[in-house]
Amino acid sequence: MSEESKPIGGEFLTTPFKVLAGFTLFAGLLVLIRYVMGIGAVSNLSDGYPWGIWITYDVVAGTAIACGGYSMAILVYVLNKGEYHPLIRPALLASVFGYTLAAISIFIDIGRYWQGYNMFWPKYSNVNSVMLEVAVCIALYVMVLWIEFAPVLFEGMQKYKGNLPAFLTKWDVSGLQKIWSKFLFFFIALGILLPTMHQSSLGSLMLIAGKKLSPLWQTGFLPLLFLISAITMGYAIVIFESLFSSVGLKRPAETPILAKLSGIMPWLIGTYLVIRVLDLIVRGALGKAFAFNVQSLMFWIENALFVYPLVILMSAQNRTKARPLFLSALSILLAGLIYRFNAFLIGFDPGNGWTYFPSFSEILITFGIIAFEVMAYLYIVKKFPVLPKTEHA
Amino acid sequence: MVAANAHPALAREPKERIKDAVGMLYDSTVCIGCKACVSACKQFNETPSSFSSTDELWDNPLDNDSKTYNIIKLYKDGTGAAKDQEKDGHAYIKRQCMHCVDPACVSACPVSALAKDPANGIVSYDKKACIGCRYCQIACPFNVPKFEFEKAFPQIRKCQLCSHRMEKGDFAACAQYCPTGATIYGKVEDLLAEAKKRLAYKPGELRKYPVERVNGGQVTERIVTPYVMHIYGEKEGGGTQVLYLSGVAFEKLGLPALEETSDAQRSETIQHTIYKGMIAPIVFLGGLVYAVHKNTKDHK
């Protein structure tokens, strides 16, 4: 498989990289303030809205967007579609950093971070808690992702020494490579099980919010809906990322393989929407969608963004064109993102007059996290064999 | 793989009231809004003042917060002239931890920092366990657990029914210091009986109302005013150990209309259905390992 990918090379200290570094540093400063003066000093989090964009975006939506590795693994290793293999590495890379930074941002968000290890201490663990399952799964999955991604790093350290700083290339990792190749299949399997568990459980998290979550989102189907939408978003991010980087990094677009991949998505979106709508009708909650308030507006935006790609991608001809493909992928990502924001923030109302909108610092910390992800992505694709080789370059 | 509709056999059973559970009965029609309970609560829990105005002159929280485990809030409509009247009237409501029979916070907490005492049913907090994830705040239908957002080393804060005072024979300070008997402390079964008795009284009758404790012997006489014929907390959210009586609709007082099934039960039923004994995940993993092993070989 090593023949499929190679580093794209080039200078990594570009202007966009420096701007991103600026955002990351500023966010780092704000995080420092958070640790010295408390969460309230930098965020608008309150007793009414104890979870804000850090949880909703960085963790819940962030890991769903980072489902590329998971979705592609299902396709390639479970459904045995070897032809998609070239897309695995970039997807995995986005997943590695998406999940790693989600895990880091949890430690910005939780108040008593110095006791965070209590999660993994049997004396304290509460098996009834959805949160426990999510936390343990995400922690394990971050490790699994790095194990899955390690061969790329090993390969880079062996074959593209010239690219890397000396301290990275002085070890011989060929021994490790051998061990890895023996056991990797187990971690790939684990890397499919764990997201299946926690992406559904991220939805289950809100079950216990009961009536505080609007009936437009509060349903026993939350775990299933979260899982299907996460897998769909996984494919969407692979398409989006590929097309975006083809323009951004000035590479030819991989449209034919993406067109094929996008054929899966109408099925997934269709299944999702059927469950979503039937559930609303059966529970008699659809009336809330006509309440003409912020919640109902967001409900319609969310679902319109699911319907749009469904309509576009049903046409095989559209799937072969880069722009509709790009816009559909973007639409799915936004739909999943807004679905998660709706289920965690906009549909959530603790009652008795509470309101929430993230503060300047809160948003900038999230920006810093996104900026760091993009920086890491740019660095790795330039130095390590991640992106597929192209004939046209 | 993910079954959202629980099979009844797997459903988590609803929790029963603990026999010797203790709690409080708050009767809004008896409350005069003197806030003796608020100040006693602050005194005995050693919580500082909480300011909602910029002058920071006196304790004036708008809601329960990390410094205010107990608060008296006001319902007011129109002129607010008549007490316990929905239109053009006013009524008080005391808010504190409800000490649910099946607490959502206890179900939600990943590290068992919130726990329900098996003997008296008090829901207490252990800061040694807490990681500060605030899932309890999301879970609680009454928004009771409060977090110290302004501190570098924060804790969750909430009413623990003055369990720290019980050794000396004292009890919930808010009940002990209530001058009118609007808040009384006691065993939940006795409180329920007292509440039912009050609902049977006719407005205008002169009746004896217990003060401080439901069976403590102290009583005060009072002319009964009309009640809403419902005991809030008897069934709501699976039942609570703090019960409410009122002259105006409970929803007007900011108490959510909860179903009899607790959110904890619903959440755990779905979660346990998926992860019963971890059998499904392990079987699923076995299948995955087989498939991946086979397919990676193919690709090579």
Next chain:
Amino acid sequence: MKNKDIASVSKHLGVSRREFLKYCSIVAAGMGLPLGTGEQIAEAVTKAARRPPVIWLSAQECTGCSESLLRATHPTFEHLILDLISLDYHETLSTPSGHQAEAARAASIKENKGKFILVVDGAIPVKDKGIYCMIAGRTALDILQETAKDAFAIIAMGSCSSWGGVPSADPNPTGATPVQKILTDAGIKTPVVTIPGCPPNPYNFLSTVLYFVTFKKLPELDDLARPKFAYGRLIHENCERRPHFDAGRFATEFGDENHRKGYCLYKLGCKGPETHANCPSILFGDTGSGTWPVGTGHPCFGCTEKGIGFHKPLFSKASLHMVTPPDTYPHVVEHQGKSALAGIAVAAAAAGAAYAAVNNVAKKLGDDDGKGKK
């Protein structure tokens, strides 16, 4: 001239002119009247061609009301009756007695028909045709009805004449009835001012009389005919122990630590929260600060309030009528959450930037089928 008149009255009263004006100003302030009214009062008192005639009837009473008046120091009662008003009939204070006294009453009624002020202390028994209170062989009921219809106005002095007082307490064996009810039942329309209290504060009475002398009309009254300047607020509102109430600090027993500390007496049955009177503001008996029931450590028993004093058990708790001040309570729904302005701005900027980036990429992609041919 005005000043000369005042000077002569002052001389007559035995106080300095300055002292006299000061007194009038204090009275005016006590009723909440504007600055300068003090002089108007002084002028009215001194200029009056004839002092306003007053007839004072007593029924089922303990003379506490008169005793209370006797202890007023500014002015003293003798100044009141000798210089400010012409007290034509008072059963306790009249120099004449028997037929002479009754004749004086009859003469005054005849002479001042429609002009005199009638003061009544004591409740009027109506049971068994009113035989439980007889004066000069006639029932109090009879005398009141006869006198009242020719009076300009009636001042019901004390709780008994205002709303029944002690004699009307359960089981009310004599059918003790307040003045207003007697008049209403007899169809007499003469206006009634009530000065309840057991005994009433003499200054509430004096101020009412002086107001009448000055303005020739009665002060503003509440729906129980009490002058608003004196009975407009609850004792609870101006009580010196109110901060203890607000802080939840209560005496629980007479003589306990909290009682000795001067805490709120609500738990001991204080009726301050449901009783309208100015006791905490003007105190009682002119002997300095703290001299009023609550000040001395005894709960208010609600003497000025119909249905409270002598009716509600002494140590049973009061119900609160008013939410005062209302702003000290958080409402059930309170807007909470921090300002979002900066957040909205940065979110909008980010959305704009993201849109621009996406739009740019979408444009560049075109409808390319990926083979780079178009």
